[in-house]
Amino acid sequence: MHKLRSLSVARLAEVFNRLSKRLKSTGGRPAAPLGSRILTNHDDIFKHNMWDHVQWTEEDKENAWQKAQENSSVQIPLKEQGKFDTEACQYWDTFYETHQDKFFKDRKWLFLEFPELLPSDAQSRATNRCQDDERAEYPLSGSDRDARQQHSCHTHRHRKTDATDCQESCQMSFPGQHASFRILEVGCGVGNSVFPIVDSIKETGAFLYCCDFSPRAIQLVKDHPDYDGSVCHAFVHDICKEMASFPFPPQSLDVIMAVFVLSSIHPERMQGVVNQLSTYLKHGGIFLFRDYGRYDFSQLRFKKGRCLSENFYTRGDGTCVYFFTKEEVHDLFSNAGLEEIQNLEDRRLQVNRGKRVTMHRVWMQSKYRKP
Numbered sequence: 001m002h003k004l005r006s007l008s009v010a011r012l013a014e015v016f017n018r019l020s021k022r023l024k025s026t027g028g029r030p031a032a033p034l035g036s037r038i039l040t041n042h043d044d045i046f047k048h049n050m051w052d053h054v055q056w057t058e059e060d061k062e063n064a065w066q067k068a069q070e071n072s073s074v075q076i077p078l079k080e081q082g083k084f085d086t087e088a089c090q091y092w093d094t095f096y097e098t099h100q101d102k103f104f105k106d107r108k109w110l111f112l113e114f115p116e117l118l119p120s121d122a123q124s125r126a127t128n129r130c131q132d133d134e135r136a137e138y139p140l141s142g143s144d145r146d147a148r149q150q151h152s153c154h155t156h157r158h159r160k161t162d163a164t165d166c167q168e169s170c171q172m173s174f175p176g177q178h179a180s181f182r183i184l185e186v187g188c189g190v191g192n193s194v195f196p197i198v199d200s201i202k203e204t205g206a207f208l209y210c211c212d213f214s215p216r217a218i219q220l221v222k223d224h225p226d227y228d229g230s231v232c233h234a235f236v237h238d239i240c241k242e243m244a245s246f247p248f249p250p251q252s253l254d255v256i257m258a259v260f261v262l263s264s265i266h267p268e269r270m271q272g273v274v275n276q277l278s279t280y281l282k283h284g285g286i287f288l289f290r291d292y293g294r295y296d297f298s299q300l301r302f303k304k305g306r307c308l309s310e311n312f313y314t315r316g317d318g319t320c321v322y323f324f325t326k327e328e329v330h331d332l333f334s335n336a337g338l339e340e341i342q343n344l345e346d347r348r349l350q351v352n353r354g355k356r357v358t359m360h361r362v363w364m365q366s367k368y369r370k371p
């Protein structure tokens, strides 16, 4: 058992290092959280495809507000809106029929931004190693480091207790029942996060559940050559259906992840979804969230007539998208009884060097813990 555990840790550290090196080698871009390529000289703007931590000027803010005002000045009549909610599953299923697995890219930033996806021992060792590599360039202040260590100890102590509690109290048999660490990805699509995770958790005792309400997306996940039923269980599930049950008991998950998923859901349903999902987290378990932020380029380029309600739009294919603020994200998770670990706006400047145009991108990245 001990030997197996050390092997797993070694393998995870190796995977983490490999990922971290791969990120570092993409254009020499250092692997710091939310990126670290800072535009200091405006003349350099077309030298890279993306600049990180971009500050908006007052003019940028005013222009963005104006564009959003304009494109939401005509809203789709209420009586025509219902289908975008009731038929959301069909719209997404058709999306996957059209695009198969060719639309979204693998989420390469996954372990760098969300090291919580790795089981605790491997996570702390691999993260330490990664931080050691970067410390020279991005030193943490003493208080940041202490806070991080305290958070890490607190989380792991809770999780261990709950894992034992769950195994003792759960009489029912379920996939991943004997796992020491359980992750759920909701709205997993065709598996752009699933397969990097599966690759990393083999031989660690961890188990990944992944669901989507599109049967086609789930079939594509299951048909993938890297799908491995011994560490992963993919299933069709609509997270808006309150009565739909999950194939694991409440309080059995260490991590829940929603990446560009909650934005697809009607804003009035979001709180119910987060409340419901949170009941499946263990105490100390973490909800990881990444999604579109308010005034992202993709919001501002909507034409008039696609708006459903404030900051909520439908695309030409019938799928919907909401654009969050930091405060809304905070309310969503804290109203569900979770505590903030991180709630950030990831503001970048994307550059099309061929066309010499720039786009302001805004994404939200948040982590909330169940106390």
Ligand SMILES: C[S@@+](CC[C@H](N)C(=O)[O-])C[C@H]1O[C@@H](n2cnc3c(N)ncnc32)[C@H](O)[C@@H]1O
Pocket: 088, 092, 093, 104, 107, 186, 187, 188, 189, 190, 191, 192, 193, 211, 212, 213, 214, 217, 237, 238, 239, 240, 258, 259, 260, 261, 264, 265
């Ligand atoms: C923008 S895609 C993101 C896919 C994936 N998370 C990724 O990062 O590549 C949104 C996904 O959420 C799924 N989705 C939307 N509403 C859902 C719901 N109510 N229940 C389950 N999945 C849903 C869609 O089918 C789609 O696969």
